[in-house]
Amino acid sequence: MKKQHILIIGAGLSGTCLAHQLLKKGHTVQLVDRGENHSTAIAAGMVNPMVFRRMNKSWRLDEFIQEAKSYYLELEQTLQQTFFHPLIIRRMLSSEQERKYWLEREKLPEYQNYLMAINADDDAYSSAENQFGSGRVNNAFWVDAQAYYQCNMKYFDERQMLTKGSFDVQFFDEEKFTYQNLSFDKVVFCVGYEQMNTPFFANLPIQQTKGQTLRIHSNEIPANESLNRKCFVLPIGGRIFRIGATYEWDNPGLMPTEEAKQELVGHLKVLGDFSYEIIDQQVGVRPTVLDRRPILGEHHQIKNMFLFNGLGTKGYLMAPTLARELCEHMLDEKPLDREISIERFYKKLHL
Template identity: 30%
Template structure:
């Protein structure tokens, strides 16, 4: 089998790269074994344009939103699903200091941050002592439908191999690479945390962290907004909500922990005035990195071996944009944004 590109992984990065290559009429094969607890499959798909205790805009968010909203809408139309939904975020202030900080930021970001006049609006549903602000717009990406729908399309086109990638089977050739019976010009790793163990990319400054989430049944909570008080609470289907997530930098496995379940249940009981029932507990390890900038591009020595990775918690906003940049680099030799291009790590990758 001869193709132009071999893509390893069909999470959010591999999905978008294969989608853009398909649109560019390029041939490819994706290898992915559909790990149920991969970061893309556990995430709620929240795109929040502000971040941190200082409540500042996330990196490149204006440019990203301009690109990604129509991109998701186009993908959804092709798959026959609603791929993205606009929602506002109701941010309940946990302390008086955070309320003051939010109010100050409202003056600087009048296009994103708002201070609703009716601060009693949610008192029948939530306990909160210090009011709330609103972030608008935010978005929910429908990962639970996008990933399987695109997977089904790849399978129907004979563009997906459902198996584990076996690194020893990868060989360099004069024309590119070979893998078992596949010959390709280039291979691109979109395999999340697995790339941190890849001999060619393990020197990249990955900073893996573990996150957990609970799924709860709560029929009396409105699904019209994302709610936040320490953690995010968002509807993922009728009467079913996702609440998460945490960041564990030291962990021994990718399994859910009793500590998170207990802490989150305590938070819910102190926050919600409505009944709820915990129905599932999920965990995964994110392919984050020290710089909080993605890894995009090709190895400085092995120029037919590339990567699209390191998205951390921002995969839903970063992956569509940088998958397109990588596609344009492959097809037109367009430059990859310097802050994302792995050429910035050439010295450590050549060790």
């Protein structure tokens, strides 16, 4: 196939996963990013295989998780940077029902890679009240999000594959497919929660879901696993922990709030009466979709213009596989799964 030159707007998780996929297939890319990131770089970067409320595996987990691990581990080699960290998550069970689900699922072959069988130590575990016991999740991991974003920016910048600054539609010629007088075969928008501020895809429903986390220092919280109930406690080294995260739909802006801090402090108390100091509070915005599925595909009128968005709360799990699927769709015309395709919104809008 002819080598293609592809313009990617946004160098967060979606833009960088797509860029690496395209480079791997022998194509060339130019990323445009304004250098301010409030999602990929702010995230806790955790990949939890389970959805605890119903104790189900995350959507398309078995496909996503292997590819995600391989992607981050290979990329560590390419970028000469460590950001992938295996993790055990300890869920403090919140009800008799949750415990029942766990005990049923831990015996099923399809859960054996993820749910460890609850043992007497798990039941006895905790400095907090532990009425329903606890269970450990295997095969989780976290990606150091700051490191991931920064070393990607550096990598693409050093190779002249990154234009720093805002995408300016004035310099984009829709007819000739040029941007700042350079020609491209395709353009892909990977702009996260800012989609409504960019032309071409502003009518598609990306919600802005604000999230806040705390960074704390504690000599008492266990650092060998990630405690979970009401909030997560992620050990990130040096007895420092990320506590998160809030979900806020009606609180725009990027300012940290006292309300969110108190919410997280309250949730942490449920996990134990630990002493700690708060280091700082971080704020970000997730690009989410009401039906909780990402949005991928081609613009309904402009051929060769694509969207890759809606990674929501599980971006670090889904992005590597979805980037590959979008690549195969753009370059080999492989159809996208209906569940993730942009077509579901164009149909609703009668476009």
